[in-house]
Amino acid sequence: MAGNSDPLTPRAKLAVTAGKAVAAASRAAGRGSGSVIGGRVALKLDPDLLGRLAQNLDVVLVSATNGKTTTTRLIAEALRAAGPVVSNALGANMPAGITSALAGGSEAKFGVIEVDEKYLAGVARDTDPKCIALLNLSRDQLDRAAETRMLAENWREGLAGSKAVIVANCDDPLVVWAASSSPNVIWVAAGQMWQEDAWSCPSCGGVMQRPGDDWFCGECGFRRPTPTWALSGDHVLDPHGSAWPIHLQLPGRANKANAASSAAVAAVFGVPPQVALERMYQVQAVAGRYDxxxxxxxxxxxxxxxxxxxxxxxxxxxxxxxxxxxxxxxxxxxxxxxxxxxxxxxxxxxxxxxxxxxxxxxxxxxxxxxxxxxxxxxxxxxxxxxxxxxxxxxxxxxxxxxxxxxxxxxxx
CATH class of the missing domain: 3.90.190.20 (Mur ligase, C-terminal domain)
Structure with missing residues (x-):
């Protein structure tokens, strides 16, 4: 971990204090958690605050169109086996909300952060993450987000040459294209039920071929990489070929896929799959979902x-x-x-x-x-x-x- 024991300057400490005060006032007024408004105030006072707060943390960023909040919770639960965790567990996933979350975690060793797709490159630049999990990209908020290939390009450019270990879903061609600019990628076969945003090759625009679970572009040769981790029914297969049972209270195939990616992330920090997957059982609902x-x-x-x-x-x-x-x-x-x-x-x-x-x-x-x-x-x-x-x-x-x-x- 970088930095000294207290990376916060007097200005940064003032920003944190002011942000917390504004957040508390917002909560008292019944206007929600106050994390976003508190973070905005803190960043106004110290624009570099997010980087300062992340300096003494091993940071994991999680980004995707679907499953970010749940996967962030699963990874946080798994990493608690190795030390205290600070996380934006309620899903405030833009820089203000992330700053607010990190400001509350002075004793933490790990920062597990959900990041809105549009902000991933900037947050990665500010927080110097050790690991980034990329789960999927599909159409969403059509009036706000760029179309999916432009988001993938944004990721690809923003993560090029990143020192972070990228844990990426090899079944989503857009995610593979985005992650391929990084020198250190761990591929997870997490599946892709929705395929309507990945019929043309993100690299050349050619038509994607999809025989069985495989995919490739017949024109430029861009193809599915070989995974080292995989979801297989109710088990996660690790790089050694061992099958670990998935224990979840959350329903559905998508959450098993989230657990597979989370186990791969936990392993980057030395938490073995058996321990990580057993800890994930604690998660019953995520911000009301599945309740x-x-x-x-x-x-x-x-x-x-x-x-x-x-x-x-x-x-x-x-x-x-x-x-x-x-x-x-x-x-x-x-x-x-x-x-x-x-x-x-x-x-x-x-x-x-x-x-x-x-x-x-x-x-x-x-x-x-x-x-x-x-x-x-x-x-x-x-x-x-x-x-x-x-x-x-x-x-x-x-x-x-x-x-x-x-x-x-x-x-x-």
């Missing part, structure tokens, strides 16, 4: 799905028909205001489920379900939807701000 809550004498399971890739993975988790499903979609600035992505989601996978539709953009979603020949009812709010649901556990799937609305309503 089962009681509401109006019913069991509701809260599931977050923010984009087509996330909805596809979520549909694979839900109880079989005729389990009732409530869908909620907003299009506020934090979600992305463009809802055209709804047309990329295969809603025929909900056939046989009674469907109830709520949220700011319930009518947009209703039109999409109509075209998909699904039976659904539009409701005014969660309370009405729950009252109309037939018996059984209710699966509630919502995008970002709709999910926050739901959590507030059910007191979660």
């Amino acid at each position: 089962v809550v009681q509401f109006q004498d019913r069991d509701l399971r809260l599931l977050l799905a923010k984009n087509p890739a996330g909805w596809l993975e979520t549909f694979s988790l839900i109880d079989p028909p005729p389990a009732p499903v409530i869908l909620s979609v907003n299009a506020r600035s934090a979600d992305g205001t463009d809802t055209s992505w709804l047309w990329d989601v295969d809603y025929t996978r909900l056939t046989g489920h009674p469907i109830f539709v709520i949220g700011d953009r319930k009518l947009d979603l209703a039109v999409r379900l109509e075209v998909a020949n699904q039976h659904f009812q539009v409701c005014d709010n969660l309370d009405q939807a729950v009252q109309m649901c037939p018996p059984g556990r209710i699966e509630v799937i919502a995008n970002y701000t709709a999910f926050q609305d739901l959590r507030r309503r059910v007191g979660n």
